[in-house]
Amino acid sequence: MVTQFGIKFAVHLITNHFGNLVAKVCENLFSHGSLTLDQLVRYSELTKDQVKNSLLVLVQHNCCQAFISAPEDDDDDADRLRVRTQYLVLFDNIIHRLRFPKFLETVSRKLDEECVELLDGLLRDGRLTLKQMVDRASQGKENAVDTKVVREILSKLLTARLVERCPAPEPVVSTSFKETTTRKRGAKSAKIFEAPETLEQRVLEAAVPGNAIRFSFTADMRSNVDGETNSDDDQITSVEQNDAKEEEILWRANFEEFIRHIRHKALIENIRTQHDDGTATVLSAVLEATKTVEKKVKMENSVPLSLDTITAEVMKTDTGRTMTIDRIRASLSQLGCSQRMIVDDAYSIDLKKIIERAQNEEVESIVLKRYGRDAYRMFRLLSKDCCFHDTDQIAASTLVEKKEAPKLLYRLWKDNYLYMEKVIATGVKQTTILMWKVNKPLVWEHVLDEMYHAALNLSLRMAFEQEKDEELLNVPKDKLKEPGPLQKKYKRLLNVWLLLGSSLMKLDEALMLFHDF
Secondary structure (H helix, E strand, C coil): CCCHHHHHHHHHHHHHHHCHHHHHHHHHHHHHCCECHHHHHHHHCCCHHHHHHHHHHHHHCCCEEEEEECCCCCCCHHHHHCCCEEEEECHHHHHHHHHHHHHHHHHHHHCCHHHHHHHHHHHHHCCECHHHHHHHHHCCCCCCCCHHHHHHHHHHHHHCCCEEECCCCCCEECCCCCCCEEECCCCCCCEEECCCCCHHHHHHHHHCCCHHHHCCCCCCCCCCCCCCCCCHHHHHHHHHHHHHHHHHCCEEECHHHHHHHHHHHHHHHHHHHHCCHHHHHHHHHHHHHHHHHCCCCCCCECCCEEHHHHHHHHCCCCCHHHCCHHHHHHHHHHCCCCHHHCECCEECCEHHHHHHHHHHHHHHHHHHHHHCHHHHHHHHHHHHHCCCEEHHHHHHHHCCCCCHHHHHHHHHHHCCCCEEEEEEECCCCCEEEEEEECCHHHHHHHHHHHHHHHHHHHHHHHHHHHHHCHHHHCCCHHHHHCCCHHHHHHHHHHHHHHHHHHHHHHHHHHHHHHHCC
16 A cells, blocks of 8 residues: 555655655656666656666665566567566665664564674665675774674574575566456356456565575575585585675565564554453464464464464463463453364464554544544444444434534545445435445555655654754764753754654554554
């Protein structure tokens, strides 16, 4: 779900990080979709070298993916021979640049400071080889850091799946979309249309290597299938060649795994607020035990686990060791593991329901702050019922005055928080009845766009404050410590940055709730 202000915010982030030329190329990719190099030159009105360099920057920082369009059956010989390399901008990866502090905090909590330093280099430079990591770690030190030391640190991150091999530079992808339908047996059965796979999903699926290679250090995955015994000299040569290949492999941060960690943390904290520490501990244990087998980030239900497996995982924590099996069963029941969710004595938790509840609470809090308590009660009623109600029904159910109810409902409708339909009632006298409903997909998209708009405004304000007091950044620190108007001005700037920065980070948590979770 990429909204209008989402694109503007992404372009703004690219402008802040890489300048106007790269941002112009990025904006054209957002406006026109995937483009070839010549098309980008024509649309952006930049030189070929400027566009090339901008694309290299975007690819280096994982904000763009190149791919080759596969020839179609009806293409003539000329079409088959022409260059088909196109470039696709990756919206999610651009927005993830806002979350780098969260990613570093995750590694600091789960691993150690050495891993944090290595990841910091990957986040700053986009993608690095082992040799480049060693060179970076050796900067400012008398003795160069040993390659084995950096390799061990990288191995920790690979084991945790927080770092991965870079995807294929130019995978071959078919850009034609064929309608896929399935038909049930029976003459009167209707076709079932599946949601079409997007071009971005196809490209990323084709580019990302399999897990056996994606998180592996070994450069040469092949084995001696004939079972022949190699000589010692051949083995030494093979090891040296393999080490040389390893140093050339490009690595990058695995954004998908970081978002999974942040999603799990949000789920656990939401349950802790909703219930108690015990229930949160059970959920945490289930997510920890199944994280490596989750096929995607937005899992609707947790991977099924037996009660014995859940109990064993819960007992690994201090809080879990105080819990009995009956208490664990009660916590699973609180997490929505009803009898229908239990298959072959395996428990599965409805994660989608937890996320939806958090989304409902977020939107309801926005309505409460913006429109007041009466509007909040009416919106909540419509949001829970998910069906049409007329004005009088809403006013009676929420104890809002009949004169005020239409005004508040109209305000919510005007700001795209409600859907309205007019129904003509015929009788002795023809009357028009207004019916109201919360259309959640549309409202959620509107709320997400408003959040991107707010994030853009906060980011622009931060840039304005920095530009306004730019001379303070060039003043020696000793002078800023001296009491006086200069120190006062500097403290004000720091307070403004802290307030705007913390507001942006808090807003980003809401953005992830609606877009990434």
